[in-house]
Amino acid sequence: MTKLKLSSVEDEKPVKVTVTLSAALHRNLVVYAEILARDSGKAIDPGKLIAPMLERFIASDRGFRKAYRSSGNRL
Structure with a gap:
């Protein structure tokens, strides 16, 4: 089995x-x-x-998390 960063795709209500x-x-x-x-x-x-890849990218972006938290938001 190939080790991919994306392992599954959730089926949610899309935008x-x-x-x-x-x-x-x-x-x-x-x-x-x-x-x-x-x-x-x-x-x-x-x-x-595309959506799960972007979600994974954002979730792993430390700079984004830091900026997000400093703006008063919580993950």
């Missing part, structure tokens, strides 16, 4: 956002989805990876 991606980033999302599908046995739409 529609339009994003323009570079062709290279789209190709990488397609490949990532293929690897995830191979490892999990379930096919996944590459577009559904």
Whole structure:
């Protein structure tokens, strides 16, 4: 099994956002989805990876957490 940072994709009520991606980033999302599908046995739409990847990125960003907390918010 491949060790990916993203292990599953939650199915929540979505908020529609339009994003323009570079062709290279789209190709990488397609490949990532293929690897995830191979490892999990379930096919996944590459577009559904964007939100969990952003969530994971934000959750691991220490600078963001520090700024967020100093603004009076709590995680």
